[in-house]
Amino acid sequence: MVRKPATLKDVAALANVSRATAARALNSYGYVGDETAQKVQAAAERLGYRGNRLAQALRSGQFPLIGCIIGDIQNPFFARIAHDIEVVARELGHNLVLGSSEEDLGQEISLLASLRSLSIRGFIVAPTSSADNAHLQSLVAEHVPLVLIDRVAEGLDCDSVLVDNEGGARKAVEYLIATGHRRIGLLQDDMRIFTSRERMSGYQKALAAGGIAPDERMVSVSQSTVEHAVDATIRLFSQKRPPTALFTVDSLMTQGALLALRSMGISIPHNVSLIGFDDFNLATFTDPQITVVSQPVSEIGRTAARLLFDRLSGKGGPAQKIRFETKLIVRGSVRGQNPS
């Protein structure tokens, strides 16, 4: 026997008033007699009345949900961001609908479509592709608030929260060059991904500034998972003249590189120096500890959420483009190299 949840009509009936009066009493607006208000409150209490948000939303057009589409919840970087967004949302009476695109554009598009049909109030998205963004354009065109995180999309006029990828990568590679390395490997993600491109660009600029000719044999591409990174690293270091140093563009790939190098019997920093983009819990567990470019992960989610809720509360103004600085954290995975 399924007992339907109590409706306003039930409350009104129990309190012997009209629905209108009951609504006034419960939402305290308009004129309501003291005694009446009490009666209604009591009735609501007794029936365990909880407003049906679906109905409320149908009228108001506002369902207290925000959507978040990221690449992969299992990447600690995104997990942290999702967590922070959820906290802010909760503080503001909203809940979080989370989806992962798995770095697949088609999935991102269909996920977004499915979320849009839910009358979600606004979105925070880490777009898979910067170029193919018609689906995001249409959000903006229809004035659905959108905040991009970690990555931007071309020609999209909306708020975004990024980090200085190019600068961070450049700092890392310049540091490797300064310690004497010239054959510097790059383990990077799919080129469609914005951060991957920016970080590669920083890598290239550092090489150019150091007078080192780019060499595509030094670059390996893999998906951003530990497993794929292992393979890509093995490919890179199976060459006749492998790199003497390696820069990896995210923490999962750094971990993959660590595993691969260990399995190949290549010692860090003895045989190869390593710097990873994005700090991770276990960077200080390994021996030696891993030098990384750290980004202010704890700021990204909070900032993005705040921007989104600003828009939701009607704040206008030009798109905010926020970019956080990155920082090179020197630990023990880089060792000087005498130019050979």
Place this chain on the structure above:
Amino acid sequence: MVRKPATLKDVAALANVSRATAARALNSYGYVGDETAQKVQAAAERLGYRGNRLAQALRSGQFPLIGCIIGDIQNPFFARIAHDIEVVARELGHNLVLGSSEEDLGQEISLLASLRSLSIRGFIVAPTSSADNAHLQSLVAEHVPLVLIDRVAEGLDCDSVLVDNEGGARKAVEYLIATGHRRIGLLQDDMRIFTSRERMSGYQKALAAGGIAPDERMVSVSQSTVEHAVDATIRLFSQKRPPTALFTVDSLMTQGALLALRSMGISIPHNVSLIGFDDFNLATFTDPQITVVSQPVSEIGRTAARLLFDRLSGKGGPAQKIRFETKLIVRGSVRGQNPS
């Protein structure tokens, strides 16, 4: 100029038919003339009509959302589960509303209340407390489908997906005893948490079976974060007669213990042996690699989601209580000890 999304009324008007006919054409039920259907389709296309799910849900009482409340998205264990649930939900046309209780009962209760008001169809919850579960009881009483993961709640008649915590812990501690350890430390989570209690129980039974008297100085409690675990480990190993082996009840605590032991200059497995519950990416990165009790993480989320959707599609029958086996994965963090 915000263009409101097109409604069925708009479509009907453009096609010169009634709303009822338009609905029939779009949802293909009842009798509709071929020509009429085409007109409606065309009109819908032209207006970019997308049904308003809020309105649909208000009538049908079913909003395609499932809710998931876990302890902490940042714990890779839960991240994996959340990901798997999301995948299954997406396949079945649903989206996932994710909330984290942060292991706080009050927050779990208010989060659940807020999710319930959204007309969410069903829930997957990892309850913070087994005893205080009136909020979950009321879900079950009102026939809202509920699946518990990782932990159960007392006297709650609903599906659940767990692992054999006691057996896993017992295997680990028996293994430590078999290698000669007698002062075996336990680093455990808050006792209110179900898994923590079960794992401690396995620890105690193994000790008892090995003829070792329980010693509360060997037990340290901390929250399940790397940072808290560091402190708790330091407390444990600052005693005059510290443990010679340590069993940690989850992967974040294992990582904390690793960090703490390193910072204290205690070498694994030379000075102290270590086994952790729950395998983690970096268990094989450290030197030595960490021996762990692994659980079939990839099964838990998928199984829970499947159970939930079975219920949502009306499947009856008694509550399914699923418990997966755990497995001791021997690596290099345990070393024989001559009884002292």
Place this chain on the structure above:
DNA sequence: ATTTGATGTGAGATCGATCTCACATTCGTG
């Protein structure tokens, strides 16, 4: 020719909460 049935369509009710408007009261003040 008329009944039966299949086919096609529209008017209106419904889901639950909220808001506008109209209608009662009661009160204060000239």
Place this chain on the structure above:
DNA sequence: CACGAATGTGAGATCGATCTCACATCAAAT
């Protein structure tokens, strides 16, 4: 005492989609 204002309350419309009915129309069948 009377009239406008302040105070309370209810009937009904609204949000958008869907479903039930009732009503047509046209075909085949008796």
